[in-house]
Amino acid sequence: MIATAKVTSKGRTTIPQAVRKAMLVGPGDVIVWEIKQEGVVNVRRLSDLEVDYLHCLESTLSEWGGTLDNDAYRDF
Template identity: 55%
Template structure:
């Protein structure tokens, strides 16, 4: 059975302890809310983006940024 929790005026709520345990989340972790067409929501644990790593590899991807590549992948 699900949990019923109250939403504060700031739009916040407490994630029940057993849900936090099942998601393996603790203070400071990130979660993602995904909405389904039927109005239901799914929440899952996500890892934060490593911006330094992404910036480091950005320069190595220039060979994929050409006009021919744009044309080839435009309709995907």
């Protein structure tokens, strides 16, 4: 199956219904893009456990959330 979607000028797109169904995603789900090589990206749904883990990890990194850090690492 092939599904297509356009990208807007703001970089947004709609995930086609057939793709959402195949990925088992719906409103509120989190998806992740894994960049493999130029022109190749895997997209998958994060499991609830992965989302919980990332939220816990994020809470331990608060010292990196300052303005100076944001400015220094903006281009990474």
